[in-house]
Amino acid sequence: MSGRKGVDEDLEVLTICGVGMGTSLIMRMTAEDVFKQLGIRAHVQATDVSSARGMHADMLIGQAMHTEEFVGRGPVVVTVENFIDKNEMTAKILAGLESAGWRAA
């Protein structure tokens, strides 16, 4: 690997929901703020579940009803409940980064 994810290169992140326009976009805003506060380089895109199946991502963020099918299929899966709670998302993103060994020092 040429660089460390989130440090030397962007972490590719997808926020997912049913349509890819509303709740996934709200999650994207929250996630972008969280990555900025954590000092982690990330490129966050909002999309719908069916499009996400055909996209590459290092991390996928969504509600359990949408993330379940992606568990164990490559990307780090971060399951959130509250889309506007930065504290919850920060804790869950950090746990996801640690599980993948991508946590920025």
Place this chain on the structure above:
Amino acid sequence: MASGVGTATCVSAQVQVPAQDWAAAVRAAARLLSAAGAVSEQYVDRCVEIVREHGPYIVVAPGIALAHARPEDGAHALGLAAVHLAAPVRFGHPSFDPVDVVLAFSSPDRDAHVGLVAALARALTAGLADRLRAAPTDDAATALLREVTDDDR
């Protein structure tokens, strides 16, 4: 200061809205968009069908749902609506039921709403739902949404 897009956004809110179940609540919010001319009647139906198809994920935080459909479902203009329900309803969400504030938006294409939803996310984080719950009249609630669209940037 309001952006060009923000000032053109259709905005409408109602308080003390009766709804017997989640579908009626979603319809009540989406109908405000159709009444404002932002969407067709088909869009109102699609807002309900999308929840049936994809589940109650539109419940974004405790007590708050965000309904919408796709641009091709009959969205003519950017719109933002809200209803504060007279009595809360259950969406079947694992954690955030019951819901008493239902927001709805519409976007004429897949990009026009990005600034609006960003402004909405900021407003929700800053307590918009509680301010809507405390709004005594439709006009007061609509003014709260107008602050959101004025923040669209």
